[in-house]
Amino acid sequence: MHGISISEPGGPDVLVWTEHPDPEPGPGEVVIDIAAGAVNRADLAQRQGNYPPPKGASDIPGLECSGTIAEIGDGVTGWNVGDEVCALLAGGGYAERVAVPAAQVLPKPDGVDLVEAAGIPEVACTVWSNVVMEAGLREGHLFLVHGGAGGIGTCAIQVAKALGARVAATAGSAESRALCAELGADPVISYRDEDFVEVVKELGGANVILDNMGASYLDRNLSALAPDGFLAVIGMQGGAKAELNMGKMLMKRLRMSMLGLRGRPVEGPNGKARIVADVRERLWPLVEAGKVRMPVHARVPMAEASRAHATLEAGDVRGKILLVR
Template sequence: MYAIAIREPGEPDVLEWTEHPDPRPGPGEVLIDVAASAVNRADLNQRQGNYPPPKGASEIPGLECSGTVAELGADVTGWQVGDEVCALLAGGGYAERVAVPAAQVLPKPTGVDLVEAAGIPEVACTVWSNVVMEAGLADGQLLLVHGGSGGIGTCAIQIGRALGARVAATAGSADSLRLCRELGADPAISYRDEDFVAVVKELGGADVVLDNMGAAYLDRNLSALAPDGHLAVIGMQGGRKTELDMGKMLVKRLRMSALGLRGRPLGGPQGKATIVADVRNRLWPLVESGQVRTLVHDRIPMAEAARAHATLEAGGVHGKILLVR
């Protein structure tokens, strides 16, 4: 089969469409003929040499895909050859075929194009596991989403609104802020021109903050939280290290979680199988009803993954970039 290889750590041009050995499904795994994958910031970090795959995972980038079941490994039940599916991966999505644990496979949502389904699993599982399963976002609460116009952000705004929460979102450009408002963010806050802490405090404080910035936003996020609020950190675009004011946390009884998705085990209460099952049971109906949808910025041939990476790095991407076979 053909797949993307990372020749060496570096710029997007180190990505090459080359021949690889055909994967085979092991016990409990499903082999998928890939229709599409999607570009996530984690892929950029892996290409740059800053985010190696977990032990045992494919060196091929790509944390999600959609396609058709081609073969079943031993002991797999609930799936049949020919099923249209999408899947959460630890790697291997930028390829013609990928083997994945059956517990990480989801049915293609009814009413969703098979290619567009490739952009759902990673963002859906990330947002759902952090905002709902961990932080417990509920009807009537206020969710603050940073980076509201990106893949994670657009998904989080929609999930928050579908659950009955009020959503505030930060973004940079006028077009990005407009998109956040169209998805239901009220207010949409310019991180260039406004103080999100002041804006959110006027609303009573956020019950949940979904943060992709890390160190640069830590102190301000704690200030923006309401009493008993929860800060869910999912990225480090603003750095890894900073000081933590424990006094702010103690006085307001705040909680903070920093939970990645890629390196989680398959099993256990915090494992990928548990997350995928909850997403299928509780989030998938919202996707199939159209309340949560994939926003596609562009579809790019998979062999041109270097162009897709350069586009994401250049900024201004709204939603997901899909890599199409």
């Protein structure tokens, strides 16, 4: 089969479409004939040499895909060859085929195009595990998401609205802010010329914040939280090291988590299987009802993944970039 190799750490041009061995399903796994994959910022970090795949995972980038089940390994139940699915991956999504634990596979949602389904699993599992399962977002909460127009942000806005929360979002360009508003965010805050702390504090403070910036936003996020608020950090685009004001956290009874998804085990109380099962039970009906959809910024041929990476790195991407076979 063909897939993307990273010739050496570097820019988008190090992504090369090359031959790879055909994957075979191990016990508890299925092989998916991939229709499409999707680009996530974690893929950019892997390409740059800053985010190696977990032990035993494919070194082909790609954390989600959609397609058709082609083979089934020993011990797998509930799936059949020919089923249209999408899947959460630890790697391997930029390829023609991938082997994945069956517990990380989801049925293609009714009403969603098979190619577009490729952009759902990673963002859905990231948002749901952090915002709902960990932070406990619920009806009546004020939720703030940074980078509201990206793949994570667009999903988070819709999930929060579907749960009955009020949503505030930060975004850059006028087009990005308009997309956030269309999806249900109010207010939408320009991170270029507005202070999100002041805006959110005027609303009483956020109960939950989903942050992709890390160090550069840490203290401001703590200031923007209401008492008993929860900060879920899922990215470090603004740096990895910052001073933490524990006094502010103690006085306001704040909680914070930094929970990655890729390196989790498949099984166990904190495993991917538990997250995928909860997403299938509680989030998938919202997707199938059209209450949560994944806006698509662009469809790019998979062999041209370098172009997709350059687009995401350039910024102001609205929704997901899909890599189509």
